[in-house]
Amino acid sequence: MEFRHLKYFVTVAQLRHFTKAAEQLGIAQPPLSQQIKKLEHELGVDLFKRLSRGVELTRAGEVFLKDAESILADAQRAEARVRQVARGESTQVNIGFATSTSTCIPVLEKMASIQSNGIHFNTAEMPMPELVAQLKNKQQDLAIMRVPCYASEPFERKRLLDDPFVAVIPAHHPLARFKSIQLHHLKEQKLLLFPRETGPALYDALSALLGDAGIRLQPQFASPQLRTTIAMAQAGFGIAIVPYSLAEHLDDSAVIVSIEGMTLTSQIVVAWQASNLNAQALNVVAKLSAISAGETR
Incomplete structure (x- = not known):
């Protein structure tokens, strides 16, 4: 099964018409009909009922449409993520919490307030020595920790x-x-x-x-x-x-x-390795800092 066949099928199913679907896809109608027939032959089922004024989905077609739309949506999201990564805009940010900070409600609320903006947090809790080591090795983009802390001195920090x-x-x-x-x-x-x-x-x-x-x-x-x-x-x-x-x-x-x-x-801060150029992580730092600055005014 070719990916383009899914796109062709979904377009025909949504428009309920081969000619209209062909116009939207930018191809001729006969080749589109041939590709749909090829897909039906491969699946071993009829996906459409051919009518004089268009098409209707068969029961098998209705079931297949849901899966096909889901596959296309996943592919679009994957393509968007790849392009974001290429631009240095990965939506996933790895954040490690020092053990004594992981249940701090005000910090969690700050994070929750920015996650809805397309940012996805991958979080972990660990003792400070392990957290510092992972931050140095860039296994974590950001770390939530307490200061004063001797081990945090090499890192960039913002107070939360x-x-x-x-x-x-x-x-x-x-x-x-x-x-x-x-x-x-x-x-x-x-x-x-x-x-x-x-x-x-x-x-x-x-x-x-x-x-x-x-x-x-x-x-x-x-x-x-x-x-x-x-x-x-x-x-x-x-x-x-x-x-x-x-x-x-x-x-x-x-x-x-x-x-x-x-x-x-004791201050709770967000810390990061200065050489870590993850643009999305730095965007998180900026947003968290702005929220914290607004609360202290």
Whole structure:
């Protein structure tokens, strides 16, 4: 079966007339009729009922029309994508999320607002070391990550969201009755923090700020990941210090309390390799940046 036969068949089926179809296709009517007969012979069925004033689809023709139209539409989309790729305008953008950012609703909402413009996201979630490696190797066009981050320094970056640190306090804890606390309230408390290897720059900045306030971290209260500190706080192990976006959907086993004097803010950024010339990925960066800039005005 030749591709042109599908096009001929669909045109005749839509116009219900060989002569009109031939005019639209730019060919003579007799060769068109011969090609349709050849297609029918190949399929072993009649696709049309030949009438004095045109044609009608047989039952087999009606079934075949749906598939033929679908095949032609897929071919047109494939051709459009190939041409976009040739112009550096691929519609697919590979985006990797650092583990602590993949459930950040404001960032996901920003992405959803631009996906309807013909952009298709292929997303993945992974630990920061793997994400950085894939971004360097151009396996990911873009990465959503937190800063400060030593590993992100070689990349181009745009800020998407400021994510302030808060305290997640077990509901039965005496400090849980306050809407905000000061840093000195955290002295002598069991503070739950992610391990340094999870985010060295963020850990160093946070531990330095707490250290200046006279708060010393106890390594036995470290958790495997940022998210795990919240679960540990809910279970009553201590007070978790985490970015707000990770804690905004708590149940009543713990409360979120703001920290006065907490000058450190985790930023969620979109990062990319400077040598990555994927035009569609850079278009996504521009759109995300414009949305974020508009929100801060």
